[in-house]
Amino acid sequence: MIEWHRIHGTLVQLMWRIIAPRHPRGWLDCHAVLNDTGDRLWVHCHGMERWNLPNIEFVDVPVDLGGPCHGLLMAITGYMKFEKSIRVDENVGGCMESADQIVLHLATLRRSPCTESGHDNLLRVVDLGEPVESGFPRRLLAAHLIAMADNTRSCPEQIRLLRRATEIFPGEPLSGPDSLSARGSNPGNYFAWDGLGTVYGTAGRTEEAVETLKTAVLRWPFGARHFAMNIQQDVATGKLSGSDPDPVLNFWRNVDVDELVDQYRESAKEPTE
Known part of the structure; x- marks a missing residue:
């Protein structure tokens, strides 16, 4: 029996391929892998190889912030496809939620130490200037949550x-x-x-x-x-x-x-x- 969330993910991909065929959202496979203790996620994508670009990951993500991290992952991969590739140790910043947000999204992309098969070209998103070992980008997600709050009544x-x-x-x-x-x-x-x-x-x-x-x-x-x-x-x-x-x-x-x-x-x- 196929799980409903997988069917839903496939339908969403197909929808994006129709309404925005050039956007990575319709072509990437995004995974949120739960850790052994059940309180943290490894959020990452597969498929950027299609455009000779690296895949993106967030590590140590609190379970309730998996959705916001997925949104940021899509914003970053979209920027890489349509604007410019981001190389190892380069910074990324700007408005990823709305054009008039008060706080900027600021991050650095580091080479992931992940050695799992199929994850060879992976960049990890960390807070601006932080090392790859710093893990979850809490300042970046705080900025994102502030911008999200501004967008709701x-x-x-x-x-x-x-x-x-x-x-x-x-x-x-x-x-x-x-x-x-x-x-x-x-x-x-x-x-x-x-x-x-x-x-x-x-x-x-x-x-x-x-x-x-x-x-x-x-x-x-x-x-x-x-x-x-x-x-x-x-x-x-x-x-x-x-x-x-x-x-x-x-x-x-x-x-x-x-x-x-x-x-x-x-x-x-x-x-x-």
Whole structure:
């Protein structure tokens, strides 16, 4: 008996061959192989040899992120076929979900150490500049989840995606340079925390919104300070209401970034004996 998911995969391939016959999606075989403990996937493809190009893999993928990794795999293979091949140790970056996404997708492709038969020409996707041993590209997937959240109007789905982005890549406090040009690289996963806090506010979860936005501030103080100053200026000039009860707007109207940073640094000090 043929399993339904295999029939479905074949039907999807045939559909893509009809509607977009030149796209790799209709010609590649994509596999998601579960590890022995049942909590990680090896997501990879076969078939790029058709165009004398390498196949792509993601390793150590959490089971619930198999779908997003498959989407990124298709974006990368499509780019390689239609734009240019990506060679070993080259970087790839840009907008893989939507043209106006806030955070860029950034990754490096390394030569896979896989020695299994039939996987000779395989490139592994890792986070930008990371070695092949680094495994799952958590920053890349966080960027992808942020972009996916921006593309949905469902508040619960936005919360799910953004919370997952903060789980796989919590980020480090006080990250990033003092430059707005760094925003595309998402210092400290600032935009996942900021987005999650904003959606919490929309959902009426005020306490969670405030605490999450405080975390965002500590991830990239420079970016948070710049945004808060813009909000405060808009209130001062009348572009925004100074009495609006919105908890997110109220947070940015009143936040003292330097005070939050000082409080964090004080709490992070090692206790003296």
